[in-house]
Amino acid sequence: MLLPLAIRPYPLRVATVIFMWAALAGSWNLLAGYAGAVDLGPVVYYGLGAFVTAAGMVKGGWPFIVSAAVAGVVAMIIAFLVGTPTLRLRGAYFAIGTLALAESGKQLALAWDRLTKIPLTGGSAGISLPLTRGYTLFYYVMLTLMAAVVATALWLRDSRFGYGLRAVGENDRLAEASGVDIHGLKRRVYVGSALVIALTGGTAGYWLSYVNAAEVFSASVTFQMVVMTLLGGLGTPLGPVLGAAFLTLCSEFLGTRFVYHYLIAIGVIIVIIPLFLPAGLVGLPRLWRGERAPGSA
Amino acid sequence: MKILDVRKVRKQFGALVALHDVDLTLEEGEILGVIGPNGAGKSTLFNIVAGLDNPTAGAVYFRGRSTAGLGADAVCRLGIAKTFQIPQLYPRLRVEENVLVAALYGHGSDLATGRKDARDWLAFVGLGAKADSPADSLSVSERRRADLARVLATGAPLLLLDENMAGLNQAEVDGVVRLLREVRARGRSLLVTEHIMQAILDLADRVVVLNYGEKIAEGRPADVMRDPVVVKAYLGDAVV
Numbered sequence: 001m002l003l004p005l006a007i008r009p010y011p012l013r014v015a016t017v018i019f020m021w022a023a024l025a026g027s028w029n030l031l032a033g034y035a036g037a038v039d040l041g042p043v044v045y046y047g048l049g050a051f052v053t054a055a056g057m058v059k060g061g062w063p064f065i066v067s068a069a070v071a072g073v074v075a076m077i078i079a080f081l082v083g084t085p086t087l088r089l090r091g092a093y094f095a096i097g098t099l100a101l102a103e104s105g106k107q108l109a110l111a112w113d114r115l116t117k118i119p120l121t122g123g124s125a126g127i128s129l130p131l132t133r134g135y136t137l138f139y140y141v142m143l144t145l146m147a148a149v150v151a152t153a154l155w156l157r158d159s160r161f162g163y164g165l166r167a168v169g170e171n172d173r174l175a176e177a178s179g180v181d182i183h184g185l186k187r188r189v190y191v192g193s194a195l196v197i198a199l200t201g202g203t204a205g206y207w208l209s210y211v212n213a214a215e216v217f218s219a220s221v222t223f224q225m226v227v228m229t230l231l232g233g234l235g236t237p238l239g240p241v242l243g244a245a246f247l248t249l250c251s252e253f254l255g256t257r258f259v260y261h262y263l264i265a266i267g268v269i270i271v272i273i274p275l276f277l278p279a280g281l282v283g284l285p286r287l288w289r290g291e292r293a294p295g296s297a
Numbered sequence: 298m299k300i301l302d303v304r305k306v307r308k309q310f311g312a313l314v315a316l317h318d319v320d321l322t323l324e325e326g327e328i329l330g331v332i333g334p335n336g337a338g339k340s341t342l343f344n345i346v347a348g349l350d351n352p353t354a355g356a357v358y359f360r361g362r363s364t365a366g367l368g369a370d371a372v373c374r375l376g377i378a379k380t381f382q383i384p385q386l387y388p389r390l391r392v393e394e395n396v397l398v399a400a401l402y403g404h405g406s407d408l409a410t411g412r413k414d415a416r417d418w419l420a421f422v423g424l425g426a427k428a429d430s431p432a433d434s435l436s437v438s439e440r441r442r443a444d445l446a447r448v449l450a451t452g453a454p455l456l457l458l459d460e461n462m463a464g465l466n467q468a469e470v471d472g473v474v475r476l477l478r479e480v481r482a483r484g485r486s487l488l489v490t491e492h493i494m495q496a497i498l499d500l501a502d503r504v505v506v507l508n509y510g511e512k513i514a515e516g517r518p519a520d521v522m523r524d525p526v527v528v529k530a531y532l533g534d535a536v537v
Contacts, residue, residue: 178373178398178402179403180398
């Protein structure tokens with residue numbers, strides 16, 4: 001697994017895609033699965049990361065790592081400014097607010113060059129990045145990002161911060177009355193996940209060597225993060241990884257065999273899994289042992 | 298030294314005045330009972346003192362410090378913790394973890410100390426054997442005790458107990474009264490509201506009576522219960 005030199009390019013590429021989605025879904029899971037705040041606009045940091053990284057490399061002439069780091073810092077600053085008011089919204093209002101934010105981000109990216117006269121996003125045409133040799137850099141970067149997210153989720157299981165966050169997710173009024181600064185805790189998670197998502201977006205943009213606003217700000221990126229997390233297991237450290245692996249492999253397997261109809265099969269799978277595994281794929285071993293999954297009536 | 302000083306607190310919901318310029322003080326180590334018929338404003342007062350609600354006018358001082366502008370979490374860390382009338386839980390956490398959150402954030406403990414404190418307070422309220430159970434497996438009476446363990450674990454010197462005995466049988470009420478005396482002996486001050494009159498009379502050093510958001514009487518429990526104004530508020534004119 002850690003020796004990409006030993007395997008061929010195709011499995012390596014699929015593994016990289018899985019790690020990328022696991023990092024993205026895992027970041028979403030930290031806020032939604034633990035703190036109970038459903039963010040429908042995480043893609044805004046993916047798009048932001050992609051464009052800032054691209055601008056750094058193409059316009060600034062900086063190396064990839066430096067550009068990605070700058071993108072991460074920019075995403076954290078914006079997440080802090082955006083999170084301060086929006087994280088005070090509860091439930092559906094937070095979801096709608098963040099969804100609107102992501103759409104505004106897309107429109108801003110499309111209009112940026114025209115509005116500011118500073119050519120960065122290339123409008124609807126997008127921008128191209130320098131081509132790279134091989135896949136190993138992306139494999140390792142995505143693997144690192146996924147590992148960081150999983151390690152964070154594991155740490156939340158038994159840490160002061162994790163207990164505070166789970167308390168907020170389970171009953172925010174009670175958490176507040178017990179001394180938990182709900183807003184401060186949520187904001188730290190929001191800013192942290194913005195960092196990971198921006199780094200992932202920047203890496204993905206460089207990998208594909210092409211970034212355009214309609215794609216990197218697409219709501220479908222958000223929804224894929226949500227679906228993978230729910231399929232794998234919300235609020236569990238490994239759920240998003242399982243969900244990302246499962247859905248990516250399904251798409252690869254079915255997509256190559258049933259080019260025109262595979263999305264129908266994917267849709268059926270997405271409906272069937274929650275019916276039998278309400279806790280997600282992480283509940284599979286329990287099902288095998290014949291126990292009733294928690295949450296099923 | 299006064300631990301709590303409520304000055305001219307008013308709460309208005311539109312045209313309805315829920316609290317009418319209420320004054321109230323509590324000395325260190327004192328147990329003050331707040332009684333009154335349903336809708337008298339007891340819970341509104343408690344929510345304002347705990348920072349869960351803001352007064353329309355007036356102010357609340359904890360050891361001389363105004364709590365104006367502080368959220369419920371900051372008020373808790375400052376030293377005022379309140380139980381819930383309908384006991385609240387984190388259903389998917391274990392009982393011990395429920396109390397642990399209060400120790401970690403209300404008291405500022407580290408994980409090891411917090412765990413030990415959580416276990417100790419659960420044993421204190423008689424739930425030691427339930428520490429590892431899922432929180433949503435507790436009965437109503439156990440939930441009330443777990444909520445008590447939670448406010449104790451915050452380390453707050455002032456505890457507000459909002460009808461902590463509702464729904465308990467006589468033996469359980471006696472148990473809670475003994476427990477609260479022990480809590481006071483350990484240096485906490487208590488502001489208690491309760492419908493079970495006998496429990497309040499046994500427990501409180503002093504009683505304040507609210508009716509339609511106004512303070513109508515204050516004094517030693519036995520004296521207050523003989524006050525004609527109080528009897529009238531509870532039972533109506535015909536009795537007096």
